[in-house]
Amino acid sequence: MDGSSTADPGVSTAGATHTREADPLTVTKRLQKRPDWPAIEAERNQLIKDARAKGMLRPEAQQWAYSELERRYPPEHTVSASSFPNLENTTPEPQSSGVTGLGDLPDDWPSLPANASLASEVQWVTANRLRVRDGNRVDLTRALGPAPSHSALSWLETAILFPSKFADVAVKVTATQQDEREHVRREKLAIQEIRDLLAEMVEAEEA
Numbered sequence: 001m002d003g004s005s006t007a008d009p010g011v012s013t014a015g016a017t018h019t020r021e022a023d024p025l026t027v028t029k030r031l032q033k034r035p036d037w038p039a040i041e042a043e044r045n046q047l048i049k050d051a052r053a054k055g056m057l058r059p060e061a062q063q064w065a066y067s068e069l070e071r072r073y074p075p076e077h078t079v080s081a082s083s084f085p086n087l088e089n090t091t092p093e094p095q096s097s098g099v100t101g102l103g104d105l106p107d108d109w110p111s112l113p114a115n116a117s118l119a120s121e122v123q124w125v126t127a128n129r130l131r132v133r134d135g136n137r138v139d140l141t142r143a144l145g146p147a148p149s150h151s152a153l154s155w156l157e158t159a160i161l162f163p164s165k166f167a168d169v170a171v172k173v174t175a176t177q178q179d180e181r182e183h184v185r186r187e188k189l190a191i192q193e194i195r196d197l198l199a200e201m202v203e204a205e206e207a
């Protein structure tokens with residue numbers, strides 16, 4: 001962390017009244033969307049530690065820290081956490097020379113929708129490509145289960161004819177899913193932290 005983040009904040013109980021109060025949950029959820037959230041999180045912890053060292057009670061120190069983060073990282077500077085394009089709008093390109101057998105759907109398959117989620121389509125292709133492929137044709141009766149959509153069959157064709165292109169899409173889908181899971185995990189931790197903060201504030205008022 002650079003010098004601007006570690007410098008003594010010069011806080012005091014009196015000084016806290018001059019800092020615009022910010023809602024901790026709102027600030028946390030907004031800043032978690034930034035790619036530099038881990039560094040900001042460490043900065044927040046240091047701010048709380050410094051404020052406590054200056055004599056603030058913990059609830060006051062936490063409130064001051066979030067207000068200070070609001071000042072240092074105002075809403076208009078919010079940065080998107082995802083650098084990937086909107087993959088849900090990605091569709092496989094039609095091939096000029098297709099793979100035979102893609103139109104021979106097994107009798108026990110249900111009627112397929114035109115599209116499904118990109119993640120489910122890619123996962124189905126990844127799980128079944130080697131099972132159903134026989135050279136430049138496919139036998140869909142060998143699949144582990146029905147395709148989620150007709151679009152998934154187009155992705156299967158892409159995976160057979162242009163494996164490197166399909167691999168790029170699969171990597172992006174996996175990375176996006178991992179990013180979403182990490183965001184949910186951090187949000188749950190932040191909510192629990194806010195609940196603990198509110199509980200401490202209530203205890204301090206009742207004391």
